[in-house]
Amino acid sequence: MSAWTRATPDELVAxxxxxxxxxxxxxxxxxxxxxxxxxxHDVGRGRAVxxxxxxxxxxxAVPAQRDGVRGVVRWExxxxxxxxxxxxxDGVVEPVTDAGERPDLxxxxxxxxxxxxVAGQLEIAVAYLGxxxxxxxDSALALALAGLFAADGTAPLTGVPVDPRDINPLDVSRxxxxxxxxxxxxxxxxxxxxxxxxEIFSRMPAHVNGRKAAGARITVxxxxxxxxxxxxxxxxxxxxDGQATVLAGEAADAVGPDDRDATVTCEAHDFLxxxxxxxxxxxxxxxxxxxxxxxxAAALRLATAFDIPKAAA
Numbered sequence: 111m112s113a114w115t116r117a118t119p120d121e122l123v124a125x126x127x128x129x130x131x132x133x134x135x136x137x138x139x140x141x142x143x144x145x146x147x148x149x150x151h152d153v154g155r156g157r158a159v160x161x162x163x164x165x166x167x168x169x170x171a172v173p174a175q176r177d178g179v180r181g182v183v184r185w186e187x188x189x190x191x192x193x194x195x196x197x198x199x200d201g202v203v204e205p206v207t208d209a210g211e212r213p214d215l216x217x218x219x220x221x222x223x224x225x226x227x228v229a230g231q232l233e234i235a236v237a238y239l240g241x242x243x244x245x246x247x248d249s250a251l252a253l254a255l256a257g258l259f260a261a262d263g264t265a266p267l268t269g270v271p272v273d274p275r276d277i278n279p280l281d282v283s284r285x286x287x288x289x290x291x292x293x294x295x296x297x298x299x300x301x302x303x304x305x306x307x308x309e310i311f312s313r314m315p316a317h318v319n320g321r322k323a324a325g326a327r328i329t330v331x332x333x334x335x336x337x338x339x340x341x342x343x344x345x346x347x348x349x350x351d352g353q354a355t356v357l358a359g360e361a362a363d364a365v366g367p368d369d370r371d372a373t374v375t376c377e378a379h380d381f382l383x384x385x386x387x388x389x390x391x392x393x394x395x396x397x398x399x400x401x402x403x404x405x406x407a408a409a410l411r412l413a414t415a416f417d418i419p420k421a422a423a
Contacts, residue, residue, distance in 0.1 A: 277309050311347070314418070
């Protein structure tokens with residue numbers, strides 16, 4: 111990496127083109143963000159990185175992951191010179207030189223994020239939630255793009271691919287600091303909505319506080335609004351003897367009102383803020399952001415029975 115940071119733009123292109131894919135990914139993974147910023151510190155060097163990295167996506171991806179990915183992706187990093195467009199077509203990845211071709215997906219992020227992406231180190235859903243990355247267009251293609259590359263610590267080509275749906279609640283909590291409500295609402299109206307909600311709910315049983323949950327038998331339904339199709343996502347969270355279970359969709363619907371202590375209705379972004387420590391249950395109820403039908407005390411006790419990791423403000 112040190113030789114690359116001292117190279118001219120033309121030399122950098124030559125270095126990056128000649129680098130073995132595994133060695134290139136390893137070098138990125140081992141580099142600090144500061145080193146990567148130095149690598150792309152001017153437009154000439156940044157252009158070299160964009161040009162080579164996007165043209166080598168096919169080399170850097172796990173081969174099996176390329177199959178079935180179709181669409182045109184454009185990466186933008188502010189300056190028009192730091193943009194590139196590539197086409198994915200069932201295992202083939204090629205640059206797009208026709209400026210008039212409309213992309214299916216536009217990703218706006220830093221060049222460091224582009225490097226972290228191909229090294230399997232970018233949590234695309236977290237970056238999107240935190241607005242350090244902007245996504246416009248096909249959300250499914252964005253998830254497929256992130257899933258092309260080997261996970262951190264494994265070699266490309268034969269490595270285990272990134273699961274872009276595997277998001278860490280603590281990372282989400284950190285990312286949400288200072289993010290405006292309108293942005294969260296838009297993310298949770300996109301194709302990332304089921305990724306975020308299903309992952310958060312699926313992890314909740316692992317965060318039960320045994321002391322607080324001892325002896326509790328509480329069943330609470332959640333109706334999360336804000337879907338662009340007007341439908342509502344339904345979940346049921348059941349706490350019994352210190353253990354939690356989660357039901358979703360039709361399984362949640364099967365738990366009728368008589369079998370629930372309460373049902374909470376709220377927008378999906380307010381639920382996300384609730385579980386990541388950016389909205390208190392009491393404040394949400396008082397402000398009408400969390401509408402509770404049934405036993406409010408049971409719903410509040412359920413909320414306090416979980417210790418989901420939260421970032422300090």
